Amino acid sequence: MVSPVPDLQTLQNFYRNQLHEGDRAFHDWYRFILSFPPHLVRAYIDQFGLTADAMILDPFCGTGTTLVEAKKCGIPAMGIEANPMAHFASQTKNYWQLTPERVMAGVDRVLAQAIAEPVTQDLLRFTPEQEALLLKNSICDRPLHQCLLLANAIAELPDPLVQNLCKLALADVAVQTASNLKFGPEVGIRRTKVEDADVLAAWQLKVTEMAADLGQVQGQAMAITRCDRGDARRLSLACAPESIDAVITSPPYPNEKDYTRTTRLESVLLGFLRNQQDLRHLKQSLLRSNTRNVFSADQDDAWIAENPNVLEVAAAIEERKHALQKTSGFERLYSRVVTLYFGGMKRHLADLRPILRPGAQLAYVVGDQASFLQVLVRTGELLADVAESLGYEVVSLDLFRTRVSSKTGEHLREEVVRLQWRGGHTHRQNGEESLY
Numbered sequence: 001m002v003s004p005v006p007d008l009q010t011l012q013n014f015y016r017n018q019l020h021e022g023d024r025a026f027h028d029w030y031r032f033i034l035s036f037p038p039h040l041v042r043a044y045i046d047q048f049g050l051t052a053d054a055m056i057l058d059p060f061c062g063t064g065t066t067l068v069e070a071k072k073c074g075i076p077a078m079g080i081e082a083n084p085m086a087h088f089a090s091q092t093k094n095y096w097q098l099t100p101e102r103v104m105a106g107v108d109r110v111l112a113q114a115i116a117e118p119v120t121q122d123l124l125r126f127t128p129e130q131e132a133l134l135l136k137n138s139i140c141d142r143p144l145h146q147c148l149l150l151a152n153a154i155a156e157l158p159d160p161l162v163q164n165l166c167k168l169a170l171a172d173v174a175v176q177t178a179s180n181l182k183f184g185p186e187v188g189i190r191r192t193k194v195e196d197a198d199v200l201a202a203w204q205l206k207v208t209e210m211a212a213d214l215g216q217v218q219g220q221a222m223a224i225t226r227c228d229r230g231d232a233r234r235l236s237l238a239c240a241p242e243s244i245d246a247v248i249t250s251p252p253y254p255n256e257k258d259y260t261r262t263t264r265l266e267s268v269l270l271g272f273l274r275n276q277q278d279l280r281h282l283k284q285s286l287l288r289s290n291t292r293n294v295f296s297a298d299q300d301d302a303w304i305a306e307n308p309n310v311l312e313v314a315a316a317i318e319e320r321k322h323a324l325q326k327t328s329g330f331e332r333l334y335s336r337v338v339t340l341y342f343g344g345m346k347r348h349l350a351d352l353r354p355i356l357r358p359g360a361q362l363a364y365v366v367g368d369q370a371s372f373l374q375v376l377v378r379t380g381e382l383l384a385d386v387a388e389s390l391g392y393e394v395v396s397l398d399l400f401r402t403r404v405s406s407k408t409g410e411h412l413r414e415e416v417v418r419l420q421w422r423g424g425h426t427h428r429q430n431g432e433e434s435l436y
């Protein structure tokens, strides 16, 4: 069957979210489906007129796109990320002090050890506890064996910084070369399984490319960029008062995507997720954005008790649920996800205020959603409304791209909510202090 030719809009949307060829260095060490493109970050660095004396924050920094782009532009930046795999990736992508020679010495050592491993009939495998964390058929036995051989050899490296680089390359290769995973945007399993990938060769190539990127920046003065593991809803302790000039970020969106599934295979492989308890802790540490990370003790919804626009959307979802007589456990939580999501974002924006310098400029990339019984959630507009209620000035809602909803076929807006913090009155409103 001939596939239909994509229309211009689809092509433009695809291109807008792509990593441009000239942006590959460092950014491409490890990325995930949730990453936004470096050129978007660059556009806002330019628009905000940021220079080397500014400090950028990305409070939901994922795989560190904002940090790497800031570093490339010579601007200091810091990131906060709750997921240990994404945090590790961000940290490693932002450490540029290693020489290519040091890295390649590590590569030789790892390969020598992996190849010298006695060939036995028994393939290395995940434990049943590890396997229970993965989508069934995420990876076939032989590629997994090679990944585990590499993981064991990397763990023996005496140099922890080279070790980190080697681990990140393994994370990338495990997903991109060795696994059966596909992302589109949900994580799924490919029909044609990868049985015989040469994982060792792919890994060697990956680390060699990383070493080459490091070679390009040796001896250059570099802006300091770093990523801390933390919670974007508790920022005020992570940064000094009035120290941030700009925020460029993309938080999760309220939809039915379980964000922890995006990094599951590599998180298990590198030991960031060992069992169900680790997974539960990870889900608890994230902004609530889907029914799989809602917990009975959650209280972030209390924050939007006085934001009628958010409450209206939650009420519309409840109404639709009753009209359609939907009663599953997940469907019952849909409206709660929306209130918890915007409540969590409000908590984040409230906690951010004291660390912003007066005049600070902010860009939040968010997408409209229709995942909850097809009720349209205009994420950008609602976020702007919540920010305004906390004393931020809404500068504009810039269209980044549109996406076609898989549920309704409608074009949904993905936009950048631009805010400004004028400063001066970081007093809390609506009894916020008493909530936490």
Ligand SMILES: C[S@@+](CC[C@H](N)C(=O)[O-])C[C@H]1O[C@@H](n2cnc3c(N)ncnc32)[C@H](O)[C@@H]1O
Pocket: 032, 034, 035, 036, 037, 059, 060, 061, 062, 063, 064, 065, 066, 080, 081, 082, 083, 086, 230, 231, 232, 233, 249, 250, 251, 252, 259, 285, 286, 287
């Ligand atoms: C859309 S992704 C960001 C992607 C990023 N811009 C990039 O280019 O890789 C959102 C990120 O927010 C993180 N996150 C979710 N809740 C968080 C929280 N409460 N604090 C910090 N990070 C959080 C998720 O783990 C995810 O990596």
